[in-house]
Amino acid sequence: MPVASGCYWLSLSCVFTQEVALTNGTPMETLSPASASSLFNRLQLDDDLEADGRDLYASMETRDLFVTVDDPKKHVSTMETYITYRVSTKTSRIEFDLPEYCVRRRYQDFDWLRIKLEDSQPTHLIPPLPEKFVMKGVVDRFSEEFVETRMKALDKFLKRVADHPVLSFNPHLNAFLTAKDLNKRQGLALLTKVGESVKHVAGGYKLRARPAEFCAMGEYLDTFSLKLGTIDRIAQRIIKEQSEYLTELREYGTVYSSWAGSEQELRRPLEGVAACVTTCCGALEELSDNMSQDFLPVLREYVLYVESMKNVLRKRDQSQAEYEGRLEAAVLRKQEDRTPIPMEVEKCQDKMECFNADLKADWERWQSNKRQDFKQLLTGMADKNINYYEKCQAAWESLITLLQDRQTEDKTSETN
Known part of the structure; x- marks a missing residue:
């Protein structure tokens, strides 16, 4: 890997360190870690912390609904071309007529489900979906890599919904998992009164003050979003540099292979160098693919998660504004004609109190999931980089052995 790429990785680790110092929505100042161990200490991702997070929801978690998204298939018709995914469900809940279901859904069906969840459960954080649109000429949405990445994201979305103690009982989810032909017009009457009233707040009323704990949430989300954006930009530069370096490296190895054909005395060493370069090319390609397919999607998911959380915060503010507006009007009426508070x-x-409670519960749940997701992400990133350098090191060490053996053979020949 080129030197500049190493600088990018250093910047990337610094950004991660600054971000993870933000705990539970309360920004804190931090210094750059002096070592990898201090980085993981700052992450606060030890097993005890994860255990605390699991215990918090131990009594709320639903373990009787399991869903999987897999088996993507391409469909071509005269009107359109699209991909469907198999959605498999296993459950013991009485709300389901059968213990197992298997249906096929396309992206727009997942989008329908998320919209329905947002409308009918406005007080809860709805997990994000991967972006619907891609830039033409940049990403082929029917390529194997893109479909695989999207399938993983859809599977994660559905698992997060199915594991939620409230969302998993939503009737729209039931229809999504069980209906052979999903009627997207059904269930329009299922919008809750909570959702309707949140959308129709008394016009012109300005919120007095958001409670401190929700202010801290908003500040955290703003800072977290900035960090993720910086990490994403750096990672994109790393991938671009790796791609350019890989192209040069392959040409570099080809030169040694060609040279070996015209230098009989140096043939074995030159072929050894070419083999080492080929090995390094394969290792670098694997590392770069991992960043594109596993690392970046997690970052993008959490960028979308931040927007979802901000949206719930705005709805909470609207609920508070509605309450304050009605209360203020009622107090004025009471002062004028002594009528009781309606x-x-x-x-x-x-x-509003229900909104606050649901939001705080989902916030803690999100924080717990985020810690686990980023621990897995960073551990995987470390393992992949270690594996890359180990392969490169082993390849070049084998070349040294070959050269030493050749030197021994030459000395033996001279002696004889």
């Missing part, structure tokens, strides 16, 4: 104000207060 029931609708109390209902708005209950709704």
Whole structure:
């Protein structure tokens, strides 16, 4: 790997370190770590922390609904070309007529489900879907790599929904998992009154003040989003540089192979160098593919997650504004004609408190998932880089052995 790429990796690790110092929505100042061990200490990703996160939701987790997205298939018709995915479900819940289901869904079906979840569960964080559109000429949406990456993202989305203690009982999810032909017009009446009222807040009312804990959430999301954006840009530069370096490296190895054909005395050493370069090319290609297919998708998922969380925060603010507006109007009426506070104000207060409770629960759940996801991401990144350098080192060490053996043979020939 070129020297500049190493600088990028250093920048990448620094950005990660700054980001992970933000804990539970409270930004904190941090210094760059002096070693890899201090980086992992700052991540606070030890087993005890993960155990605490699991215990927090031990009584809420649903373990009776399991879903899988796999087996992508391409469909070509006169009107359009699209990909469908197999969605398999196993469950013991009484809401389902059968213990197992297997249906095929395309991306727009997943999009339909997410919209329905947002409409009917406005107080909860809905996991993001991968982006629908891709840049023409840059990514082929029917390529094996793209379809595989999208399939993994759709599988993660559905698993997150199925594992949620509230979303997993949504009737739209039931229809998505079981209906042979998904009728996307059905269920329009399932919008909750909570969702409707949140959309129709009293116009012109300005929120007094967002509670401190939700202010901290907003600040954290802003900072986290900036860090992810920086990491993504650096990673993109690394991948581009690796691609350019790989092209040069392959040409480099070809030169040694050609040279070996015209130098009988140097044939074995030159072929050895060419073999080493070929090995390094394969290792680098594998490392770069891992970044493109495993590393970047996780970053992008969390960029979308941030937007989803911000959207829920905005809805919470609207709920608070609705309550404050109705309360203020009721207080003025009471001062004028001594009428009691109407029931609708109390209902708005209950709704706001419900919103707060749901958001805080989903926030803790999201933080726990994020810690585990980034631990897996960083560990995988470290393993892949170690594997890359080990392959390169082994290849060049084998060349040294070959050269030493050749030197021994030459001395033996001279002696004889």
